[in-house]
Amino acid sequence: MKRERAAATVSRAKGLAAEIRWLLGISLCAILLFPERSAPAEVSQGAQIAATCASCHDPTGGGLAIPPIAALDERAIVKAMLAFRASESPSHVMHAVALSLSDDELAATARYLADRAKAGRQP
Amino acid sequence: MTDWTRRQIGALAGGALLAVAAPHTVRGQGRAKVVVIGGGIGGATVARYLGDMKSIDVTLIEPNSTHVTCFFSSHYLAGLRSLASLTFGLETLAEGHDITIIRDSAVAIDPAGRAVELRGGTKLSYDRLVVAPGIAFKFGEIEGYDEDAAKIMPHAWIAGPQSELLRRQLESMDDGGVFVIAAPPNPFRCPPAPYERASLVAYYFKQFKPKSKILILDAKDQFSGQELFQDAWSRHYPGIIEWLPSQFTGAIKAVNVAARSVVTEGETFRAAVANIIPAQKASLIGEKAGLTDASGWCPVDPVTFESTLQPGIHVVGDSIIGGDMPKSAFSANSQAKACAFGIAASLTGSPQFPPHLFNSCYTFLAPDDAFTNALTFAPEGGRIKTVKMFISKVGESAEVRRRTALHAVGWYSAFTADVFGGGP
Numbered sequence: 001m002k003r004e005r006a007a008a009t010v011s012r013a014k015g016l017a018a019e020i021r022w023l024l025g026i027s028l029c030a031i032l033l034f035p036e037r038s039a040p041a042e043v044s045q046g047a048q049i050a051a052t053c054a055s056c057h058d059p060t061g062g063g064l065a066i067p068p069i070a071a072l073d074e075r076a077i078v079k080a081m082l083a084f085r086a087s088e089s090p091s092h093v094m095h096a097v098a099l100s101l102s103d104d105e106l107a108a109t110a111r112y113l114a115d116r117a118k119a120g121r122q123p
Numbered sequence: 124m125t126d127w128t129r130r131q132i133g134a135l136a137g138g139a140l141l142a143v144a145a146p147h148t149v150r151g152q153g154r155a156k157v158v159v160i161g162g163g164i165g166g167a168t169v170a171r172y173l174g175d176m177k178s179i180d181v182t183l184i185e186p187n188s189t190h191v192t193c194f195f196s197s198h199y200l201a202g203l204r205s206l207a208s209l210t211f212g213l214e215t216l217a218e219g220h221d222i223t224i225i226r227d228s229a230v231a232i233d234p235a236g237r238a239v240e241l242r243g244g245t246k247l248s249y250d251r252l253v254v255a256p257g258i259a260f261k262f263g264e265i266e267g268y269d270e271d272a273a274k275i276m277p278h279a280w281i282a283g284p285q286s287e288l289l290r291r292q293l294e295s296m297d298d299g300g301v302f303v304i305a306a307p308p309n310p311f312r313c314p315p316a317p318y319e320r321a322s323l324v325a326y327y328f329k330q331f332k333p334k335s336k337i338l339i340l341d342a343k344d345q346f347s348g349q350e351l352f353q354d355a356w357s358r359h360y361p362g363i364i365e366w367l368p369s370q371f372t373g374a375i376k377a378v379n380v381a382a383r384s385v386v387t388e389g390e391t392f393r394a395a396v397a398n399i400i401p402a403q404k405a406s407l408i409g410e411k412a413g414l415t416d417a418s419g420w421c422p423v424d425p426v427t428f429e430s431t432l433q434p435g436i437h438v439v440g441d442s443i444i445g446g447d448m449p450k451s452a453f454s455a456n457s458q459a460k461a462c463a464f465g466i467a468a469s470l471t472g473s474p475q476f477p478p479h480l481f482n483s484c485y486t487f488l489a490p491d492d493a494f495t496n497a498l499t500f501a502p503e504g505g506r507i508k509t510v511k512m513f514i515s516k517v518g519e520s521a522e523v524r525r526r527t528a529l530h531a532v533g534w535y536s537a538f539t540a541d542v543f544g545g546g547p
Contacts, residue, residue, distance in 0.1 A: 051460045055537070088513060096483075
């Protein structure tokens with residue numbers, strides 16, 4: 001009986017997690033579709049958080065072992081960060097970073113990095 | 124001198140008060156001025172990020188033309204990297220990031236008059252001052268260990284000539300000698316570093332002086348990453364590294380430089396080479412400017428890194444009371460960015476967002492075996508507190524550790540480019 005109850009709890013938790021993931025996806029899409037672009041680029045929320053990325057990711061896009069992020073588009077960054085948020089593997093550094101960002105912050109950062117890439121500038 | 128005169132007149136007219144009360148008036152007088160004292164990791168990062176905004180006039184005060192990174196300096200001690208590969212010129216900051224660099228030392232700070240006096244006699248006015256002076260040593264705490272003794276028993280805890288001295292001593296040491304490392308009490312610069320140093324020097328000994336031993340005399344009873352280190356020492360260097368906690372020895376009390384010996388509460392240890400890492404405090408300029416409290420370190424606001432003792436002066440890096448943040452290069456870099464955006468908000472009215480504070484340290488156990496941690500922090504109740512912490516685990520595969528070592532090398536390259544705006 002105990003095992004059945006535990007299985008039911010896990011099943012409910014998995015269902016809830018799937019709903020959360022779905023809602024997260026919807027909210028991120030909304031943020032990406034209707035971006036707010038008020039702050040000057042150098043001090044925007046995205047720039048302030050992206051400054052953190054530059055502590056590890058080579059700004060020229062080269063990068064030894066640590067993957068470059070300079071040329072990624074907005075959706076690729078969001079997708080990768082959601083995967084990092086979900087799992088400690090393969091990088092607990094990126095897991096920690098992804099967990100620390102709200103959906104709004106993640107969207108702002110991805111937008112800033114992608115805009116910089118499009119403009120041909122370093123992050 | 125012109126700036127000083129103008130600032131004095133401004134202060135007399137109440138201009139300094141206006142600058143504090145209404146930041147936008149500063150912009151009305153031309154670009155706001157930020158002076159940064161110290162071209163290490165924290166100071167260079169603040170200067171670089173403020174300079175890149177173009178809206179602020181940034182002057183960096185640093186007596187040395189180059190900076191040698193403390194991180195990876197144990198690779199140099201073990202013969203795995205050259206010192207040149209750890210040395211960065213500040214000229215890239217000046218050329219590429221709109222920063223004026225003055226090769227001089229700050230000797231006095233006048234917080235009320237918002238001015239800094241340099242050894243060469245120049246006086247600089249500022250709207251905001253950033254002090255990133257790094258660490259100083261409490262030389263009085265180990266009997267017989269002072270600046271002169273450090274020329275024979277190096278601390279090598281500020282990379283550069285001290286690292287070269289220790290490397291020379293390790294190279295000339297006879298096989299079979301004992302290398303003593305005196306590990307300091309908390310808090311100190313880079314908590315895992317004494318043990319990383321022991322690991323990499325053990326790697327060197329294993330190849331070139333296999334009969335030699337390493338003895339760590341610790342002022343503490345436990346240390347950062349202890350389980351990971353002790354696991355690695357038994358795997359890579361069995362019988363080479365011995366760690367003695369304070370509870371066994373009573374910790375190091377004195378050194379006898381002439382006899383090359385280190386004295387604990389109950390025993391004297393003869394050292395072929397002695398690396399004495401003393402207890403630490405904020406560097407002298409912080410003390411002189413009234414930025415330190417009774418602990419010897421600088422209390423700061425955890426969002427803007429403005430001193431809680433001297434308004435208008437910000438402090439970043441190893442010299443602050445960082446709450447849960449360790450004294451590391453990564454922490455200094457992370458604090459410096461939050462500080463730069465906080466200063467910009469205050470001087471130019473740019474938006475300010477909650478800071479994201481991080482620390483991630485790569486630590487080597489052997490050249491192809493490294494571990495890492497990742498911590499996130501947030502301000503809470505006036506101090507910096509850990510939000511999440513992840514660390515490598517004992518028992519990870521050799522492949523995971525090898526990949527972490529590769530990441531560490533990649534991180535070094537990216538991180539130093541972020542701080543100094545270019546390579547060595």
